[in-house]
Amino acid sequence: MPAMSQDELKGRAEALSGDLTAWRRDLHRRPELGFEEHETAAYLKARLEPLGLDELREGVAQTGVVGVLRAPESRGPAVLLRADMDALPIQEVEGRPYVSEIPGRMHACGHDGHMSMLLGAATLLSERRGDLKRDVLFCFQPGEEGFGGADKMIQDGVLDLADVGEVYGLHLWSTMKSGTFQLRPGPLMAAQDEFEATFVGRGGHAALPHQTIDPLVAAAQAVAALQTVVARAVDPLEAAVVSVGVLEAGTACNIIPDTARFHGTMRSFREDVRATLRRRVQEVIEGTAAAAGCKVDYKLHKGYPAVVNDGAAAAHMSELARDVVGDDNVIECPPMACAEDFSYFLNARPGAFAFLGAGGPDRPGHHTPEFDIDESVLPRGAELLARLALQPAAPSGRARS
Ligand SMILES: [Zn+2]
Ligand SMILES: [Zn+2]
Numbered sequence: 271m272p273a274m275s276q277d278e279l280k281g282r283a284e285a286l287s288g289d290l291t292a293w294r295r296d297l298h299r300r301p302e303l304g305f306e307e308h309e310t311a312a313y314l315k316a317r318l319e320p321l322g323l324d325e326l327r328e329g330v331a332q333t334g335v336v337g338v339l340r341a342p343e344s345r346g347p348a349v350l351l352r353a354d355m356d357a358l359p360i361q362e363v364e365g366r367p368y369v370s371e372i373p374g375r376m377h378a379c380g381h382d383g384h385m386s387m388l389l390g391a392a393t394l395l396s397e398r399r400g401d402l403k404r405d406v407l408f409c410f411q412p413g414e415e416g417f418g419g420a421d422k423m424i425q426d427g428v429l430d431l432a433d434v435g436e437v438y439g440l441h442l443w444s445t446m447k448s449g450t451f452q453l454r455p456g457p458l459m460a461a462q463d464e465f466e467a468t469f470v471g472r473g474g475h476a477a478l479p480h481q482t483i484d485p486l487v488a489a490a491q492a493v494a495a496l497q498t499v500v501a502r503a504v505d506p507l508e509a510a511v512v513s514v515g516v517l518e519a520g521t522a523c524n525i526i527p528d529t530a531r532f533h534g535t536m537r538s539f540r541e542d543v544r545a546t547l548r549r550r551v552q553e554v555i556e557g558t559a560a561a562a563g564c565k566v567d568y569k570l571h572k573g574y575p576a577v578v579n580d581g582a583a584a585a586h587m588s589e590l591a592r593d594v595v596g597d598d599n600v601i602e603c604p605p606m607a608c609a610e611d612f613s614y615f616l617n618a619r620p621g622a623f624a625f626l627g628a629g630g631p632d633r634p635g636h637h638t639p640e641f642d643i644d645e646s647v648l649p650r651g652a653e654l655l656a657r658l659a660l661q662p663a664a665p666s667g668r669a670r671s
Contacts, residue, residue: 276593279394279660283653286390290648293317294386295368301357301375301382304413307333310355310385314410317389321396323408327431331422335410338431339395341402347435348405349659350428351391352615353384354414363639378641380442380628383648385410387440390652395659405432406659411611418574420611424618436583437621438658439612440651445635446627448644451591451654452603453624455584457539460511462573462609463548466533467492467555470565473528482526486519488562489530492555493517496534499550504543511537511607512551537607539576575613580620586663587622587654594654608636620663626651 302310311328314335318326325338333355362369362376370376392408409428413419428434446452469492471485493514504510512534519530536551538544552568559566591600603625612623628647634640 279398279656280594280653282394282397283390283649283656286393286652287646287649289393290386290390290652291645293389294382294645294648297382297385298368298377299371301370301372301377303359303375304356304415304417304419305332307355307412311335311410314385314389318392318408321392323392323396325431330428331412331419331426333412334419334423334426334428336428336431337392337408339392339399339402339406339408341404342400344405345403346662348407348432349662350407350409350434350437350615350619350621351388351655351659352409352411352420352437352439352612353388354381354411354419355385356381356413356415356417356419358415358637360637360639366642376639376641378638379415379636380444380643381414383442383628383643383645383651384440387648387651387655390648391655391659394652394656398660401660404659404662407432407434414611418611418614420614424614429618434619436662437615437619438583438587438655439615439623440626440655441610441623442628442643442647442651443625443636444629444633444641444643445631446625447630448627449595449647449650450599450601450627451588451595451624452601452627453579453584453587453622454602454605455579455581457576457578457605458623459577459605459610459613460537460539460607461541461544461576461613463536463544464533464571464573465536465551465555466531466569466571468529468531468567469559470529470567471526471563473526476524476526479526483563484526485530485562485564486527488559488564489517489519489532491562492558493532495554495558496551499547499554503546503550508543509539509605509607510543510547511535512547537609539605541575544576574609574611575617577610577613577623578616579622580616583620583622583663587624587658590657590661591624591654593657594650
């Protein structure tokens with residue numbers, strides 16, 4: 271794009287700031303959980319319809335909404351821009367003018383802002399359709415918070431609505447400095463799997479342990495032994511986490527229970543490390559149970575793969591981000607152990623994911639009742655998404671098969 275046109279885009283994005291905040295607040299008041307985003311989908315459709323997109327699909331992966339804007343003369347594969355739609359089962363703190371109107375539901379991860387920014391990008395691009403060299407997909411995805419909505423959208427054929435060659439997404443982050451874009455090439459966010467184990471022994475009187483098979487002691491040993499998985503089975507130069515967040519057993523101090531159960535999570539950034547964690551966690555649990563004479567029911571709940579940015583796409587996104595916020599505000603961040611299902615898009619096509627700082631280190635974190643975002647950064651996000659569509663990465667034979 272010529273420089274003049276860049277300034278125009280920046281100005282236009284800034285001029286949208288009132289709309290972006292209003293859209294975010296409308297969505298914030300009406301949070302819906304994964305695959306229940308019916309009102310949200312209707313809201314998005316109502317905002318997208320007047321833009322005169324070439325196609326508007328509803329019901330992709332149940333409640334997803336996808337808009338397609340075609341370039342007058344497409345000269346390459348399409349660009350997919352994604353925002354997630356779902357909220358969380360959290361009761362928001364009182365007092366905000368835009369507080370959630372739905373009890374026990376809250377946009378506590380910023381997905382309301384993601385939708386607002388993508389609506390903004392759709393608005394900016396529909397006004398500049400003549401500048402488009404590639405088709406653009408505005409992908410509003412349901413069920414990010416543990417439901418794997420991205421995977422379901424891909425299975426539902428979202429990548430075939432146009433010839434998608436690149437995928438990009440943004441995540442607002444309340445504890446990162448407002449107005450900074452933070453990303454890195456390679457692994458950005460962790461792969462996540464959950465595991466559950468129920469140790470089955472034989473209960474009895476706590477004063478007669480020799481007549482029982484104590485599942486509680488065995489489960490406690492297993493929880494402690496799991497801490498050796500990362501320490502002893504993973505290359506010290508690789509990052510991984512194994513944490514147990516739930517441990518339950520027993521009803522009274524003088525009764526040895528029949529069962530003991532725990533529930534944990536594992537995080538990693540590479541598929542080979544992920545496979546090691548899965549294997550060793552199961553071996554440690556089953557081995558500890560066997561040593562104690564317990565039976566064990568072990569379940570692995572496979573979660574999202576790691577978010578791994580394509581090197582060239584991440585470099586391209588960083589470069590365009592510098593046009594939006596200046597060199598000093600584009601930061602190469604360390605990987606983060608949270609998980610995100612944008613990974614499914616990145617496993618299917620080259621692309622990149624970035625954080626947009628919307629607060630600072632003292633602000634409440636994501637998934638808390640106090641969570642909020644600095645809305646003044648929304649135009650920056652909308653502008654970057656629009657630029658990614660207007661200036662796709664130079665073709666470099668990066669397409670994955
Ligand atoms: Zn979240
Ligand atoms: Zn999120």
